[in-house]
Amino acid sequence: QVQLVESGGGLVQAGGSLRLSCAASGRTVATYSMGWFRQAPGKEREFVAAINRSGGTTYDSSSVKGRFTISKDNAKNTVYLQMNSLKPEDTAVYYCAFRWGTFSQSGSTYHFWGQGTQVTVSS
Numbered sequence: 001q002v003q004l005v006e007s008g009g010g011l012v013q014a015g016g017s018l019r020l021s022c023a024a025s026g027r028t029v030a031t032y033s034m035g036w037f038r039q040a041p042g043k044e045r046e047f048v049a050a051i052n053r054s055g056g057t058t059y060d061s062s063s064v065k066g067r068f069t070i071s072k073d074n075a076k077n078t079v080y081l082q083m084n085s086l087k088p089e090d091t092a093v094y095y096c097a098f099r100w101g102t103f104s105q106s107g108s109t110y111h112f113w114g115q116g117t118q119v120t121v122s123s
Contacts, residue, residue: 002026002112004096009117012086016121020081022096022114033103034079035110036070038092038119048094050103051079058103064090086121094119 008020022034035050049059049070059065067086072079079096094117097110104110 002098004098004112004114006094006096006114006117009094009119011120011122014086014088014121014123016086017082017084018086018119019083020094020096020117020119022079022081024077024079024098031102032098032100034072035097035099035103035105036079036081037095037097037107038090039095039116040089040092043092045095045107047105047107049081050105052103056103058105060105083119086119088121088123090119091121092119093117 003025004022006022012018031053033050033052036048037045038048039045047060051057051070051072057070067084069082096114098112099110
């Protein structure tokens with residue numbers, strides 16, 4: 001089992017920044033990847049970014065690339081999502097996810113999920 005605890009959400013004005021954190025505990029040995037997804041009210045969950053243990057990354061290029069940066073601290077088993085130039089359309093619940101193996105943009109391939117953290121961007 002792996003437990004994920006997210007933090008860092010909140011209310012910010014458009015153009016502002018937030019940094020989300022997700023700490024993983026439990027069976028975090030071996031190769032794994034962590035990702036961020038988000039779900040806005042009335043919309044389906046969508047992929048945001050993911051990172052594997054060696055630091056390789058992938059982003060949803062259409063909406064966040066160039067504004068969001070995913071990174072991780074392997075010693076702390078923690079992944080971060082730095083969000084800059086936030087827009088009202090970034091408003092959503094952001095979820096951290098964990099999967100064994102390399103990263104994936106498909107949420108259905110992730111094995112564990114955090115409880116979510118609310119990000120609200122005001123115009």
